[in-house]
Amino acid sequence: MAIVGAGRVGCALGRRLREKGWRIGPVITRSMRTARAARRRIGTGQPQAGLSDAVLAADLILIATPDRAIAETAETLARILPARRSAAQGDDKDNRSGSARQTRGPRKSGGKAWRGKIALHTSGALGSDVLRPLALRGAAIGSLHPLQTFSGRNTPSLAGCACAIEGSTAALPMARRICRELGGVPVVLPQRRKAAYHAAAALAAGHVLAVIEAAVHILVTVGFPRKRAVRALLPLTRQTLANYERLGARAAWTGPLNRGDFSVIERHLEALRRFPREYREAYDALSRLGVNVLANGSSSKKRQLEQALTRISTD
Ligand SMILES: NC(=O)c1ccc[n+]([C@@H]2O[C@H](COP(=O)([O-])OP(=O)(O)OC[C@H]3O[C@@H](n4cnc5c(N)ncnc54)[C@H](OP(=O)(O)O)[C@@H]3O)[C@@H](O)[C@H]2O)c1
Numbered sequence: 001m002a003i004v005g006a007g008r009v010g011c012a013l014g015r016r017l018r019e020k021g022w023r024i025g026p027v028i029t030r031s032m033r034t035a036r037a038a039r040r041r042i043g044t045g046q047p048q049a050g051l052s053d054a055v056l057a058a059d060l061i062l063i064a065t066p067d068r069a070i071a072e073t074a075e076t077l078a079r080i081l082p083a084r085r086s087a088a089q090g091d092d093k094d095n096r097s098g099s100a101r102q103t104r105g106p107r108k109s110g111g112k113a114w115r116g117k118i119a120l121h122t123s124g125a126l127g128s129d130v131l132r133p134l135a136l137r138g139a140a141i142g143s144l145h146p147l148q149t150f151s152g153r154n155t156p157s158l159a160g161c162a163c164a165i166e167g168s169t170a171a172l173p174m175a176r177r178i179c180r181e182l183g184g185v186p187v188v189l190p191q192r193r194k195a196a197y198h199a200a201a202a203l204a205a206g207h208v209l210a211v212i213e214a215a216v217h218i219l220v221t222v223g224f225p226r227k228r229a230v231r232a233l234l235p236l237t238r239q240t241l242a243n244y245e246r247l248g249a250r251a252a253w254t255g256p257l258n259r260g261d262f263s264v265i266e267r268h269l270e271a272l273r274r275f276p277r278e279y280r281e282a283y284d285a286l287s288r289l290g291v292n293v294l295a296n297g298s299s300s301k302k303r304q305l306e307q308a309l310t311r312i313s314t315d
Contacts, residue, residue, distance in 0.1 A: 120143060126191075146163050158183050
């Protein structure tokens with residue numbers, strides 16, 4: 001396989017697959033420095049700066065560039081033609097220069113070069129249709145999104161993690177196979193649902209950090225040293241998550257909204273006036289999200305809680 005875009009996800013998946021015995025060929029980033037670093041993290045592969053026909057040696061091309069670069073990457077890949085034999089046999093200088101051997105328009109030989117290959121990207125929000133230029137060349141296209149966070153500082157386990165997969169008939173089995181190989185649980189998701197699916201992932205990952213960081217900032221403002229603020233809040237969050245896992249959202253929810261203590265919520269909102277506007281707005285928006293949990297399916301309870309929140313949150 002070739003890895004195009006060997007950053008946090010490309011390296012982590014490459015490393016895990018190498019450990020499982022997969023053969024990794026080209027490891028492609030935008031510079032030789034990052035490509036070599038990627039090879040070190042993966043533990044194998046041929047580092048390469050920029051796209052070249054070397055990718056055509058692989059049967060599977062894993063595209064793990066940032067979402068905004070996937071369409072352009074697919075277009076560039078689709079323009080790559082097999083080099084003549086002498087050039088294809090490892091002209092390392094070309095790899096170092098990062099020049100992509102490409103043509104501007106479609107050519108028949110390029111179509112043949114891509115036939116039978118599988119290209120998968122790892123975006124959670126985009127469907128495989130973004131790889132259409134490769135499909136037009138004859139490649140099978142799909143996507144494989146591991147529902148895990150990759151910080152680049154470690155290689156997180158994917159055991160038990162859901163992997164959203166979709167793609168053409170020929171690509172889907174490969175996406176499923178990679179997911180299972182990594183210990184993940186494949187979930188077939190139509191591409192029209194991916195944006196909403198990924199919004200959920202963003203809420204459960206990065207947005208959780210935004211909330212905790214806001215809480216830390218508030219504690220710092222009332223006098224906690226930052227480290228102590230983090231240490232004070234993490235046990236609270238951990239226990240809440242543990243309760244959520246064991247008991248569910250309704251039973252795990254504590255706090256004034258659960259108790260119907262609207263005067264306390266009013267005091268919170270008043271105190272948050274001393275912070276940037278988004279603190280108060282986020283608190284209010286999250287309380288309204290919380291209503292969905294606390295109303296427990298009762299529309300009259302939901303209306304009642306919403307009305308109470310509207311009364312106290314009006315500027
Ligand atoms: N990070 C996560 O937690 C996570 C989880 C699941 C899925 N994903 C998805 O996985 C994909 C990659 O995310 P990531 O976090 O691994 O990104 P990343 O760490 O920023 O790595 C991106 C890689 O693509 C290369 N690249 C950047 N811009 C490029 C461009 N314009 N053209 C060609 N290559 C380019 C980078 O090269 P250089 O190294 O030379 O800059 C780097 O190797 C995204 O679709 C993302 O949504 C991410």
